Amino acid sequence: MDRAEALRILEDARRDGVAAVHGAADLDALRQLEVMVLGRRAQVAKVQRELGRLPADDRPDVGRAVNETFEALRGAVAEREAALRAQADDAVAEADRIDVTLPGRRPPPGGLHALTEIEREVVDAFVSLGYRVSEGPELETEWYNFDALNFPPDHPARLTQDTVYPDVPGRDDLVLRTHTSPVQIRTMESQEPPIYVVIPGRCFRRDTPDATHLPVFNQVEILAVDEGLSLADMKGTLEAFARALFGPDQRIRIYPDYFPFVEPGAGVDVSCFLCGGGGCRVCGNGWIEILGAGMVHPALFENTGIDPERYTGFAAGLGIERIAMLRHGVPDIRMYYEGDVRFLSQVAGRA
């Protein structure tokens, strides 16, 4: 074998080998071809073995050509193998195809009650302002629910809170609390100022259920007692709260109102969070009444042993159901207490 013959053999082996490898129909065929074109009996291997017998001058050229041929054939095999593997994967994937529009296999749906969710938002808004949660019993005494809160006995103010009474033989001083305000008294009794608490809870009034009334409902109120608190502080606090709950552009307005346990007393409107304050079907004039508030009446301080000359305070309360109805556009308050999953899932908070 001379140089020219060797190079011709290599050239043929490379051309025929690459063509054959490219024609391999599957991976098994490719394995056989790989042995044929790269194995010990392959033409290129034969030339390699003949290298030593070639004249010394020819060896470098032929040796280089051998290596190039090996590389080209190995490259062709690798390329073909990748292609065949991709084909095989595609086939498997095709056989595994599913209808992706079928419903997902999801865990059962669930969620918090809308009133729970809103109560949390309200509580968290005040917590972020530095308030701590305070709670009290639903079954209260007349003292905490009325007298200590400056509702005089036999005064028409009590009629505004039609009361449900438990039937406890030998006791006529128990009520189901008509508001969360008794917790104001309990807190002031048990804690020295400064006091900044937020008080959530269920309350009861003797209302026949209809679209806007229920005998049970949820309130959240706040109480702040400290040195130097004023109506301006109350206004600023409630403004910050309204912005936390309804959005940064919220405005509030306050006007005189009467609750026996505050003086001066105030009603609080927020700019309508549905129309932005322009006036709509829900708000009418751009304002929505959501809070009752005021400066803590000195009688409450006297009833709880806090010096009314040294400390002042403010309190404010709101109804969770009212906010929920406004936010969800729910026409009937009773829906919140029916446990109908079609409704619960619409208005559920996301857990």
Added chain:
Amino acid sequence: MRVPLSWLREYTPVSGPVEDLAERMTMHGLPVDRIIRPWEGLMGVRVGRVLEVSDHPGADRLCRIVVDDGGGQHEVVVGVRNMAPGDVVPYAPPGATLPGFEGKLERRDIRGVLSEGMLCSPKELAISGDHGGILILPGDLDPGADLKEALELDQAVIDLEVLANRADLLSIVGVAREVAAMTGDELRVPRAEATGGPGRAEDVVTVEVTDREKCPRYLARVIRGVSIAPSPLGAQVRLAAAGIRPRSNVVDATNYVMLEVGQPLHAFDLHLLAGPGIVVRRASEGERLTTLDGAERSFTEDDLLIADRDRPVAVAGVIGGADTEVTGATSDVLLESARFQPVSVFRTSRRLGLRTDASTRFDRGVDPEGVEAAADRAAAMIAAWSGGTALEGAVDVGEVPTRRTVAVRSDRASALLGVPVVPSDVRQALGRLLIPATEEDGRVVAEIPGHRVDLEREVDLIEEVGRITGYGRIPSTLPGVRQAGGLDRFHRLRRQIRDLLSGAGMYEALSYSFGPAGDAEVSALARPPLRIANPISEEDGFLRASLLPGLLRAARRNVGHRRTSVRLFEVGTVFAATGARPDEEERVAVILTGPAAEQWPADRREQDFLDGKGILEHLLDGMGVAGWSLGGPPHGLWHPGRSATVLIGTELAGELGELHPRIGGAFDLVGRVTAFELRLAPVVEAALAEPGYRELSRFPPLRRDVAFVVGARVPAGEVRTTLEQAGGPLLDRVVLFDVFEGDPLPAGTRSLAFALDLRAPDRTLTDEEADAVVRSIAERLQAEFGARLRSG
């Protein structure tokens, strides 16, 4: 309180749209509920003059009227005949609408005569209840004029919500006083002309008050020679607009003055009073009186009555008696103007279940300075409207109390309101409210007029300063809260319970706190239910003793709507009758029924005990509650073979199980109903505050799958517990992966298959070590349960 705008204008000028006024009033502390236009339904009725009255040719009881409405003559058929040619009457032509009638009037053939509309009675115009004849209008009205304009029926009425402390706003003058303070305009208060005819009241009647605490003032005037008739039309319209139906001149005058100045008045027929003399006294126990509304009422010794020499004739401050009321036959009248103790009136009115215009004023407190003026004004009005004569003077028991004074520190006002206030600001604000005030040592001392019963202490006056200043001018500041906010542990853990359950694929429901007596049968952790003394209905007679009844009702509702896969929970308070101090506690409950999920390809398997237990495990493990276990089955609410008590440590914390089939049936639930109810306190008590760390081994575990054949009734939980004990420290993890019963196992046995991960923290375990652990487990289970190792 309904305030007709035209009436209000009599005492202070108001202008501009009524909506703007209402808004200003609300911002000023006079909340306006709504604006009413009482005669909205009245349209197109005109003033007409009667030209002819003649018989209807075809009907005895009808007559033909020719009426001139300014634009022409019209023929109308009328069913009464109280008018004569020349009378001015309301004429409703075709196209007009009337308050009580549907649609528009049309031309109508009435027995052969074409009637072009109708003439109207006071009742048809919704002015009074009088339907006895056509309303005869004042003769000076021009035919053709719109009736609503002519009679001021087009005036708006402001419906004011009167706050419980503001007795003075239950009168038009009181509202005018506030509006004037708000606008700065003048206030014109009506004055009674001093009237006095021949004779003196004190020569005719006597007044004796035996309880001066309950009745600090009683004043009687006498009007003689009245003739009962409708009161002037303008007064009737005002009463109607204010929501009080006009009746007759005497009664209307008392109501008119009450609405005007806020002093309730009562007119007795003088000749029906024995004596005639008034005795104001306490009732004797069980004493009875039939009141104006026709009800016979009985009284206690706490009630104050107005009596004559023989018998009760009125309930003080609440309502008059039936048999001394003014009737068409009345000629002489005794007019009562008095002041009663608010608390006493409140109690009596509450006991009788009767709130009247009088009682709502007396129980808030009427102006002690206005008792006499109101009597004088009403006496003059009665005399003028009825042609009678008011006798001179009054029989007057009691006196006008001296005014209290209240001092205000302006710096205190600044501190509370958050705006700078100087003494002159205080005086100015009080001046606007017509409250006299002087300055002493830097303090402003106010002399509280009688009508402001609500102003008792400094802070009350500071509110007045704030109101007049305007709350809108108060700035917004944020106090420097010197503490970090936060939730307490109980609150935080209660949140966690809700999050765990909703995250486990359940919706949170809320139920009423009330329920029927029958709920006791379906209560978990049952305790005696607490009865409600004044329930709204029979269905709400008890406070809930358990959360399950509410959840069962919710489940029924959902299944009724074909939402058959029910997964609900509730967190709430339940109550128990436990002697003199009834108890309340918070609980959490879960209910599951129907398929685990509703839609393919999800799980349509029926939810059962193990689903409930799974959620319980998820909850308690999620809370980090250690040392809980299941105990023996609870009472009869539950399926006896599929229920257990839940113990935390040794404390009974809850009940878990499938409900007894009869209970599901009672709530229309078919199939298994699984539930649990837990007391929150022990769960929160046992919840782990901080999770602990146990070192993680870097060495691989050896896995051994072992199955034990045991008696079918041997509890798997006990087998597992024993297995864990026997496994010792090298047993890293145990999973029960199969429970098998039947061929080829002997009857009455079952196989429990566990996957065991064995691992040491410091080395790779050898097979010999692992086999030794499995051997000691097998020996222990053999010894305790007779368990046979099946494979391993």
